[in-house]
């Protein structure tokens with residue numbers, strides 16, 4: 001079920017963002033993993049192949065939301081966040097869970113990659129944007 005306007009969704013997104021903005025990326029990763037533990041998602045080993053597939057499934061959900069012309073961020077009648085924004089959040093939550101499980105310091109890796117990318121030429125590799 002979709003809302004009639006984007007107004008409500010904007011308020012919900014702002015509320016969520018204000019809570020998240022006080023966390024470091026490392027703290028967010030820890031929370032993603034702890035919630036996965038609490039909700040029973042770490043009871044069996046998940047291979048990297050399965051992790052990538054599950055991250056991709058969230059990306060596919062984002063695509064389908066966009067194709068269905070849903071607002072970017074909205075909340076359904078049961079209180080569940082919906083839209084591309086929610087699916088992007090799911091991607092980040094899964095990545096946080098799996099990084100912690102694999103012992104990856106995501107904050108370090110993001111900073112390292114941003115620093116490397118800063119030194120690359122404009123549209124490096126000559127590919128289309």
Ligand SMILES: [Mg+2]
Nearest residue numbers: 058061087090
């Ligand atoms: Mg999802």
